Amino acid sequence: MSGRAAAWAAITVRHLTVAVGRRLTRRASPTSAVVTTLLTRLGPTFVKGGQILGTRRDLLPGRWCDQLARLNDRVPAMSAREARAVLDEAYPDGTPFVRIGTEPVASGSIASVYRAWLHDGTPVAVKVRRGGIGPQMRRDLDLLSAGAGLLERLPGLRKVPMRRMLGHVSTAVLRQLDFAQEATALLQLRQNLADVASFRIPAPLPALCRDGVLVMEWIPDLRQFKPGDLNREQRRQIVRRVLHGVYRMLFVDGLVHCDMHPGNLYLRVEEVVLLDAGFVVRLEPHVRRLFAEFFLSMSMGRGQQAAEVILRSAEHVPPGCDVQAFQAGVRDLVVRNHRRTAGQFRLAPFAAELFNLQRRFGITAAPEFVFPLMSLLVLEGMINDFDVDVDFQAEAIPTLLATLR
Structure with a gap:
């Protein structure tokens, strides 16, 4: 190291x-x-x-x-030479592609995606992992873990579970290197969201996949996830499809896509298309239930119940904490934000005020809750671009009630 x-x-x-x-x-x-x-x-x-x-x-x-x-934001792509080296190692007897583009159609911090054609003319998407990235990331995470252990010894940070939080982050980050796991996640998401109207996930082609290479169906005619020339009713329907898909992930299935930004979310005719299942996290049942209980309490304006969920799920509540004052602060926050539309409500300021309350009273949130929060924060800006009148809290209530009964 x-x-x-x-x-x-x-x-x-x-x-x-x-x-x-x-x-x-x-x-x-x-x-x-x-x-x-x-x-x-x-x-x-x-x-x-x-x-x-x-x-x-x-x-x-x-x-x-x-x-x-x-x-x-988009990161620089690997060079054509680097991509070719990965493909040559993955397919020592020759690739199954009759042709593959030299310029990627998308690029992230871990991989780039290329359009290719099979010998029968079928177009496919080929995700190629950056060469040598795995050992580098593991060394980085080991060093960060050691550093977090030292920081936890400082007086001001002894109550912050830095190594445990980093452990959850590390597991999620390293999982993105495993393209076999991503192929499985794509299949599971397709199955979980099959009954969510007009929500599409690309199908992986397992027989063609190799270590460092993920081959998927090519979905043509994708448009950027922007309102464009859509009318008000079309925008309204698209927002609700996305929300219902996300709520299904968060509160029912527990397999959560944490990277639903414009690079992974597209429109196609009447479909919402979700690409890339690298950063998909499975929530433990107790985490999923606690998050659902909090979200339902917030959606129904029940501030006291929301405060109690936070206390039950907290990583640390200090001795002598003024619990009643904390609960009063949460009740006020929930009442002020209850039943606000997307145009009136911002998740980031709401979360910031909630976390400031926790920090003021010395209450540390459980690290696992970073993932459902990330999923919602990434989506928020796009929802406001499409429909400022959607009541995203109310939209969640039917799914929450069915889940928690």
């Missing part, structure tokens, strides 16, 4: 040297922006970790979370 630690140091020194130079010339960026750019240069482990930490407004100031949210 010493070699990777040295690489961290070199990248960090170069980046901070440039940042200091800009500060001296009065062209400095905010510290949070400097750190976000540094995470991008340190590699995919830090990019994904930054994305997840950007949802933890109970641990980080809002301005930091806003900057870290920028890590969801």
Whole structure:
């Protein structure tokens, strides 16, 4: 790990040297922006970790979370030579593709996606993992775990379960390297959402998949997930399809897609198409139920019940905590935000105020709840683009009642 630690140091020194130079010339960026750019240069482990930490407004100031949210943007693709090397290793006897594009149609921190054609002319999507990325990410995560263990010993951080939180993040991040697992997740999502109207997941082609290569059906005529020239009723229906699909994941199936940003969500005729099942997390039944109980309490304006769920699910409630004052704060927050439409309600400020309450009373949220929160936070902006009048709390109630009865 010493070699990777040295690489961290070199990248960090170069980046901070440039940042200091800009500060001296009065062209400095905010510290949070400097750190976000540094995470991008340190590699995919830090990019994904930054994305997840950007949802933890109970641990980080809002301005930091806003900057870290920028890590969801498109990253530079691997070169055609790098992609060819991965494909040659995966298919030593020759690829099943008669032709494959040299330029990717999409690119992320872990893989790039190319359009290809099988020998019978069938078009497919080929997801190619960046070469050598697995060992690098594991070394990074081991170093981060060691660092988190040291930070937990500091007086101000002894109540923050940093190593445990990092453990949950690490498991989710490393799972994205496993394309066999992603193929299984695609199949499971297709089965789970089969009865959600006009919601489509691409089918993997397991016989063609290899370590580091995931082959899926090619879905043509995809449009960006934007309102475009859709009328009001079309936008309304699309939002409800997406919400019902997400609520099905969160509250019924527990297999949650945490990366539903514009790079993975598309429109096709009357369908909503969800691509890429790399960052899919399975919620434990007790986590799923607690999150459902909180969401139902919020949706029905029951602030006291919402506060009780938070206390039951908390990682840490300090001795002597003024529980009644905390409950009063949650009741007020829920009442003020009850039955607001998408145009009147913002999940991020709501979550920030809730987490500030927890931080003020020394209550630490369980790390597992970062994943359902991330799923909803990623979606929120797109929902507002389509239909500011949707009452997303009310839309969840039928699914919640059926789940919790």
